[in-house]
Amino acid sequence: MISGRCAACKYLRRRCPSHCIFSPYFPPNDPQRFACVHRIYGASNVGKMLLKLPPHLRAQTADTLYMEAKCRIQDPVYGCVGIISHLHQQIRIAESQLAKTQAEIAVFNSIAREAQVQEIEADSNFFKNLLPEEITAAGLRSYGYGSPSTQTFKFN
Numbered sequence: 001m002i003s004g005r006c007a008a009c010k011y012l013r014r015r016c017p018s019h020c021i022f023s024p025y026f027p028p029n030d031p032q033r034f035a036c037v038h039r040i041y042g043a044s045n046v047g048k049m050l051l052k053l054p055p056h057l058r059a060q061t062a063d064t065l066y067m068e069a070k071c072r073i074q075d076p077v078y079g080c081v082g083i084i085s086h087l088h089q090q091i092r093i094a095e096s097q098l099a100k101t102q103a104e105i106a107v108f109n110s111i112a113r114e115a116q117v118q119e120i121e122a123d124s125n126f127f128k129n130l131l132p133e134e135i136t137a138a139g140l141r142s143y144g145y146g147s148p149s150t151q152t153f154k155f156n
């Protein structure tokens with residue numbers, strides 16, 4: 001029966017009652033879990049908190065208390081807030097990288113549009129400066145006609 005004690009009762013060196021409030025949330029195979037929570041909140045306070053809650057919220061509460069206690073032990077000044085602010089900072093960095101990339105895409109798109117417009121203008125200027133018969137010849141050449149057909153009229 002002694003080996004069946006929960007981590008809390010083992011830690012507190014007491015008998016584990018049949019309806020121990022800690023037993024479902026602090027299994028004996030994870031003594032560190034209760035040690036963290038006890039160090040930060042105190043066993044009595046944790047027991048009171050769990051008793052006040054409806055049973056369906058107790059497991060999540062125990063997980064949260066453990067997570068917060070572990071963070072507080074690792075970072076006594078900021079605790080969980082240290083992790084949250086670190087994640088906020090990562091979000092801000094990602095957002096600024098995203099904004100920078102979107103701005104670069106906009107610049108490249110405008111350069112590509114400008115190049116297209118210049119190409120169209122260059123084509124129209126090319127045709128503007130040609131005589132009507134040259135336009136026909138240039139038009140034919142661009143469709144694969146022109147120079148090869150003139151070779152057929154060559155005399156050897």
Ligand SMILES: [Zn+2]
Nearest residue numbers: 006009016020
């Ligand atoms: Zn117990």
